[in-house]
Amino acid sequence: MSRPQHPIEVRRRAGVLLHPTSLPGGSGAGNLGHAAFHFIDFMADCGLSVWQVLPLGPTHEDRSPYQTTSVHAGSPELISLDLLQEWGWLEMPPAPDPADPDAWHLECLRRARSRFQRHASAADQAALREFIDSHAAWLPDFACYQAIKDTRDGEAWVDWPAPLRDREPQALEAFRAGHGEAIEQVMFEQFVFFRQWHDLRRYANERDILLFGDIPIFVAHDSADVWANREGFLLQEDGHPQVVAGVPPDYFSETGQRWGNPLYDWEQMSRSGYSWWWERIHTQRDLFDLIRIDHFRGFEAYWEIPAAAETAIAGRWVKGPGAAFFEQMLTRFGDLPLVAEDLGTIDEAVEQLRDAFHLPGMKILQFAFGSGADNPYLPHNHVPLSLVYTGTHDNDTTLGWYQSLDAAAREHLVAYLGQEATDMPRALNRTAMASVAWLSVVPLQDWLGLDGSHRMNQPGVRGGNWQWRFEWDWIDADLPGRIRELLELYGRA
Structure with missing residues (x-):
């Protein structure tokens, strides 16, 4: 196909x-x-x-x-407070604290939710509920992850108490019961982000402008995605990676690059019909007209490094899911508005995979x-x-x-x-x-x-x-x- x-x-x-x-x-x-x-x-x-x-x-x-806490969520940092005021969801906030603008921004978002609860129209209230329902595949897990992380001063999930780290049902139920406001705040922020982004996309498309997004092939270990989907990654029982991603030694680095991202358990993902990836691409298609896949070559083969190794030298090439993955995505979506980031170490097999799907x-x-x-x-x-x-x-x-070119490269450029x-x-x-x-x-x-x-x-x-x-x-x-x-x-x- x-x-x-x-x-x-x-x-x-x-x-x-x-x-x-x-x-x-x-x-x-x-x-x-x-x-x-x-x-x-x-x-x-x-x-x-x-x-x-x-x-x-x-x-x-x-x-x-390229190292985010969610492959689905939008950054609250990108939410416009001015638009929130124009919508009537935020009163004029106090002057920002130049020493900590991020904390001020988050406080304004909390004030916005409080005002939304009191004054938003019935239609807007219903839109929030509909948004939460339509993003049920990822939003509840992300909101819980973020709320736990906030209560623990940003600590990585792998260092949480074992019941929360391992998502024991009773521990999660108890946390949700005691931190409902924090969880709902995260959901509200995502509702606002997606609404503002969709307004921007609509404005762009009306002017014949396409929005072009970016999907990193690997995800951050400290993310809601790995915490909530551990079976899809090659992890130890305590949640630490068994192996990590990177690239081998080359002209630019004698030791290669050890990125540290956990690697996928592609066999398990294949058994589920790549459903995790389908949800991921589905979210990005909702946001963008065109999507770049960063490190495309990893779908053909990726550099697997033992987690204990300090550099990438000890790594090895391991075959990725290849054509089976893209055939599944094409079957699911009918089209693939994707661009292959095919930079770096590229061989004939990577080019064949790219060309087979007209990317x-x-x-x-x-x-x-x-x-x-x-x-x-x-x-x-x-x-x-x-x-x-x-x-x-x-x-x-x-x-x-x-300005930094050597003489030979500059001479070639001029010629x-x-x-x-x-x-x-x-x-x-x-x-x-x-x-x-x-x-x-x-x-x-x-x-x-x-x-x-x-x-x-x-x-x-x-x-x-x-x-x-x-x-x-x-x-x-x-x-x-x-x-x-x-x-x-x-x-x-």
Whole structure:
């Protein structure tokens, strides 16, 4: 069974990569409020028709959207308090505490629920109940997990008292009975997040803009998903992982990368018809028009590392579920609006799996220069069923990348472009638009011409990541016109 071409892939498009936390406004980070709608207006003015974001789930202290406490839930951090006030669900809150904006934000959400209980219309009250019922596959477990975690000062579930850690029915019943308000608060926050996101998606779709999401193949060990579905993961009796995910040693790291995520028990998941994954993709389809699967190669084979190993050297390749998984998803959904993140160590088997289901892969222009003409990231090697990027959230900005190039790579870049690359990043933005790839995505930093100090994430570096934000006055008045002209030139407007 092969995946047919999805209708949204029929025409050439161009997009922008920007996580909502990078939007202006809000106390500690950007949110789904007026700035998000204004950003969609900006995109429409430019002729851009795809907004790509990172995973939207609740993050841990490091704020990485790739290590969340739920694969279904939205981050309360993204909820707009301004919209809550406009809905009549929140009175004007006190001034935020600059020392702890997160605590202030959560206090405002508690006030919003209190006012909602007293003043919300019957229709809104019914909508909340309907939301809880329709997300029964994951929401009660997540709400209980989050409430327990909050009462234990953020402690990981594997360190909870054994009855709660192991989900003994009597222990869970007793906790729910004593912490009903906290559990209902979590459910209310998810109701608000999903309502605000759906309003934003509707606004975008009305302007011919698609929302593009991201599914990390692996999940955080400290998450509601692993706690509530231990049978689907390779864990010890006490909940600690038997083996963990990562990638083998390569040119970039002599010891590889030990990510630490628990690995799936694919045999068990297969026996259940991959129901856990079906629910996961179902939630993301409800949020997005297009979805990227991060580390796609793990479905063909993944690097399994003993949990006790300190590095990835002792790992081994283990076969993943392969075509059987995607056949099941295709049978369930009828179509798969998925993109394969096929970067890194990719072999023929991974490419065959990607191509068998007609999934677009990714081409990164920052990886293209400094080697031979057979480099798959060079534009003359692109194929229509692919996405081209100047760089991703894990790369330096294109200007920062260009400024750090060695002499050989810079010489190759200049020779390939046929001109001095003094107009960076515009020269690479133009190259991305000219590609035959169906979709061209440029990070906002590159549309704005920003240097490496505006980088979103630096893999392998602790601290300082995921915090970048822009300001409206960084956007020149003539930028939308310049972008639209470029998109029209290459048939992407």
